[in-house]
Amino acid sequence: xxxxxxxxxxxxxxxxxxxxxxxxxxxxxxxxxxxxxxxxxxxxxxxxxxxxxxxxxxxxxxxxxxxxxxxxxxxxxxxxxxxxxxxxxxxxxxxxxxxxxxxxxxxxxxxx
Amino acid sequence: xxxxxxxxxxxxxxxxxxxxxxxxxxxxxxxxxxxxxxxxxxxxxxxxxxxxxxxxxxxxxxxxxxxxxxxxxxxxxxxxxxxxxxxxxxxxxxxxxxxxxxxxxxxxxxxx
Numbered sequence: 001x002x003x004x005x006x007x008x009x010x011x012x013x014x015x016x017x018x019x020x021x022x023x024x025x026x027x028x029x030x031x032x033x034x035x036x037x038x039x040x041x042x043x044x045x046x047x048x049x050x051x052x053x054x055x056x057x058x059x060x061x062x063x064x065x066x067x068x069x070x071x072x073x074x075x076x077x078x079x080x081x082x083x084x085x086x087x088x089x090x091x092x093x094x095x096x097x098x099x100x101x102x103x104x105x106x107x108x109x110x111x112x
Numbered sequence: 113x114x115x116x117x118x119x120x121x122x123x124x125x126x127x128x129x130x131x132x133x134x135x136x137x138x139x140x141x142x143x144x145x146x147x148x149x150x151x152x153x154x155x156x157x158x159x160x161x162x163x164x165x166x167x168x169x170x171x172x173x174x175x176x177x178x179x180x181x182x183x184x185x186x187x188x189x190x191x192x193x194x195x196x197x198x199x200x201x202x203x204x205x206x207x208x209x210x211x212x213x214x215x216x217x218x219x220x221x222x223x224x
Contacts, residue, residue, distance in 0.1 A: 004155070040216060042116065042213070042215050042216050043156075043199075043201075043214040045211065058211075090155050090156075098203070100146050101146075101158070101212070103148075103157070106154070106155055
């Protein structure tokens with residue numbers, strides 16, 4: 001049972017480059033979210049989805065895009081990487097809105 | 113605005129030395145309070161959900177309690193393998209997505 005799988009685990013980008021962080025879950029969960037975790041700050045919500053074809057912005061959405069074409073996949077796109085986007089990114093899923101979230105092991109992203 | 117404050121930021125215990133971690137919160141309508149454990153280089157792992165004041169839940173050496181303003185995570189006779197960062201999060205009842213707000217965490221180190 002894989003749960004939530006994130007790829008890549010590590011990535012280094014140059015300022016201005018674009019890339020996609022992949023997230024896949026095999027639990028048939030409707031709710032999926034992307035968070036970033038920075039030192040001295042709690043996990044902050046970037047974007048979320050309540051089902052295939054439905055996405056919305058969280059508290060720190062600028063510079064990021066998402067799409068949800070299938071229940072399983074929820075990729076996060078950095079449009080033009082900036083040093084301020086250096087962070088650890090976590091994808092999470094949950095079956096119902098009131099249930100706890102299952103997290104992937106994160107993507108550690110450095111922007112030079 | 114929903115807020116979660118965890119204390120202390122870091123805690124160092126001798127093996128067998130019991131203690132408690134605190135999570136103070138303000139939220140407009142509490143839907144649930146979650147405790148997670150996060151090991152270095154990993155995503156948060158779910159421990160407990162508490163829904164109403166007075167509720168308690170236990171798992172091995174951990175016991176979580178909830179009042180109207182705070183939650184405690186009690187650790188009884190901790191072992192070195194309990195070393196991790198413990199995250200607290202609250203879920204608001206408002207809105208369709210029911211946003212989850214995370215605290216910064218308490219980093220626990222248990223010395224043999």
